[in-house]
Amino acid sequence: MPAPLSVDLRRRVLDAARSATAPVVAARFGVSVSTVHRLRHLDRIQGSVEPRPHGGGHTPLVTDDDRPLFDGYLAENPSMPHATIARRFEADTGRAISRQTVQRMLGLWRVTRKKSP
Template sequence: MKAYSSDLRQKVIDAYKNQEGSQRHLAKRFSVSLTFIQKLLKRYRTSGTVEPKAHGGGNTAKLNNEQMALIVTLVEEDNDAILVELCSRLEERTGVKVSRATMGRITHKLNLTRKKKRCTQVKNTQNECKN
């Protein structure tokens, strides 16, 4: 979720200073939670600023750019491979183990489609596969 704008934060502080209502009333008026109002006021009292804190970061990517490029190659080599097969092939080549869900997110992020061959039965009971 994105942080509330500095403009909104300043309006809340100004309204509170002008005693335009209780914290609950301000929360309803500005369509924010009571907890947000309480934390904003505490932050303003202690540090004197209403600016949002910097983002704390997140998990680092498990795969580097080379490994992502390898996934593109793996999908190009075998477009019929299922996610589990791609995971095992990636592990064989790089030693990095990823889950099926992670592989699904990566292929989606890279816009890789894994279109399966469609097999239809012909009258002679032979299977004819189409891409």
């Protein structure tokens, strides 16, 4: 997702939109016509053209505080499959995770391992 337009550009677009049509303003500033309409709407509803705060996102199931658990599992058995780590993690913490989550977190933490044959 691209970054929001700067407040300065938003104000200039809104000022120009007061004396010209939306398509003309959009072409002049290199934004879409719908952006001009949205900025007019924001100004009308909020009284400003400040970008809205980020909506948030999902809270992670596994955090950096959980890393010692993973390190302990892998110290026990470096060849432990991801699915087994996920089951042990759920048994220890009560939080269910998938083997893909285990793989993603190990990659994020740059934990590499050599599986035994």
